[in-house]
Amino acid sequence: MxxxxxxxxxxxxxxxxxxxxxxxxxxxxxxxxxxxxxxxxxxxxxxxxxxxxxxxxxxxxxxxxxxxxxxxxxxxxxxxxxxxxxxxxxxxxxxxxxxxxxxxxxxxxxxxxxxxxxxxxxxxxxxxxxxxxxxxxxxxxxxxxxxxxxxxxxxxxxxxxxxxxxxxxxxxxxxxxxxxxxxxxxxxxxxxxxxxxxxxxxxxxxxxxxNILPKEISEILKARPRTIADQFPTASILFADVVNFTPMAASMTPLELVDLLNEVFQSFDNLVETYDLEKIKTIGDCYMVASGAPRPRADHASAIVNLALDMQAVIAERRFGGRQLSFRIGINSGPVVAGVIGRKKFIYDLWGEAVNLASRMESHGKSRCIQITRATYELVKDEFDCDALGVIDVKGAGPTEVWHVIGRKAVGPAQEPSIGTTSVAL
Structure with a gap:
């Protein structure tokens, strides 16, 4: 009544x-x-x-x-x-x-x-x-x-x-x-x-x-606007980038290009939300995600690798703007500083060598491949099949051991799947 x-x-x-x-x-x-x-x-x-x-x-x-x-x-x-x-x-x-x-x-x-x-x-x-x-x-x-x-x-x-x-x-x-x-x-x-x-x-x-800031950060800024910088001893960072983006963009109108990227990134956003990770930003055709910041979690590496595999699956299964896309994906794990700086038009961002190396994993990677560093490999090797590529020369980091993630390891009848390692279908 x-x-x-x-x-x-x-x-x-x-x-x-x-x-x-x-x-x-x-x-x-x-x-x-x-x-x-x-x-x-x-x-x-x-x-x-x-x-x-x-x-x-x-x-x-x-x-x-x-x-x-x-x-x-x-x-x-x-x-x-x-x-x-x-x-x-x-x-x-x-x-x-x-x-x-x-x-x-x-x-x-x-x-x-x-x-x-x-x-x-x-x-x-x-x-x-x-x-x-x-x-x-x-x-x-x-x-x-x-x-x-x-x-x-x-x-x-x-x-x-x-x-x-x-x-x-x-x-x-x-x-x-x-x-x-x-x-x-x-x-x-x-x-x-x-x-x-x-x-x-x-x-x-x-x-x-x-949609701009993590909930934890927005609550702090609403209470008292200030510079926020938090140290996270262990986190994982992912960069994903469209292969051959520049020549593709040259053949499209600006509106077509924006619509295509919006469609792709919305599908990624759904996956990020499913795994409870944090989308940091997009820079042109580059998509950046963090796991373990601002919410620390023990399975940060496996969660972000699962995300990468599902991103690959979505790209392989669908056409965006009538085009079949391919991505390079790079991942690294390590200590980061995360926070908000500045007074206007601020964003939540990450800094540190771990972030730089994750970006290098993407830029030095191959099409349709998920390239990871030793730091990430040591954290996920028991859950994922990885192919060792040896040592490559990475700009700013020198000789670096890298692996390609092939897929998830089969779960035996006596094993229980770990949280966050289930494939997500859109």
């Missing part, structure tokens, strides 16, 4: 704010500005049915002065909203509406003789500081709060000198219920929608942030 009511309120709020969103919103408005304009229309124009009904009831009850005040609001607000729709000037629309929402309920209270005889109609004036809180700068909201308090004090001082009209007791009692109920519903509806939209934008921002 509670969920049904919540869904109904949410559905009604969405329809109301969608309608409001067509008024006064310009193409170049930011999400926040557009949201404020929608809330303004819903708050000020959305209360018109109540002011019209209140005006009619007061008139029927023999209080023409009290009826004229909400009647004035019922005429002024559509005109002001029409002007706002043409000018799209939120500042003027917001100020004039907030001013009348603040003063008019107080005038109705005065016309009806005070707090009790007016059934606390001044409660409607609370929508003024609330509207300012949602629609304006936080500091300016203090002005409207101070105005509301000043009117309360003025009302208390003037009430002994007022002459209330003779309204029936049952009328006063039920208007207490209507004023309290309607104001509460409006406040709840506004806050419900505003919080829902704020959460939506916050979740979208959070998703974008997590």
């Amino acid at each position: 509670t969920q049904a009511v919540s869904h109904w309120i949410s559905s009604c709020s969405e329809q109301l704010f969608d309608l409001a969103g067509r008024i006064g919103v310009a193409t170049g408005d930011s999400d926040e500005t557009a949201l404020r304009k929608r809330v303004a229309i819903a708050l000020f124009a959305g209360t018109l049915p109540f002011t019209i009904v209140w005006s009619v009831i007061y008139l029927a009850a023999g209080a023409p002065l009290a009826a004229a005040i909400p009647g004035f609001y019922s005429v002024f607000t559509p005109i002001n909203t029409f002007i706002f729709a043409r000018t799209r000037n939120l500042a003027i629309y917001r100020f004039t509406q907030l001013l009348f929402v603040l003063i008019l309920p107080w005038l109705v209270m005065m016309a009806l003789g005070g707090f009790r005889s007016s059934s606390a109609v001044i409660l409607w004036a609370t929508l003024s500081p609330l509207g300012s809180l949602l629609l304006d700068d936080l500091r300016r909201t203090l002005f409207w709060i101070a105005g509301f308090v000043a009117l309360l004090i003025a009302g208390a001082l003037l009430e002994p000198y007022l002459s209330p009209p003779a309204l029936p007791e049952i009328f006063v009692r039920w208007f207490f219920v209507l004023n309290l109920g309607m104001v509460t519903i409006i406040i709840f509806g506004l806050l419900y929608y505003f919080v829902d939209r704020r959460n939506f934008f916050q979740e979208r921002s959070e998703m974008l942030l997590l």
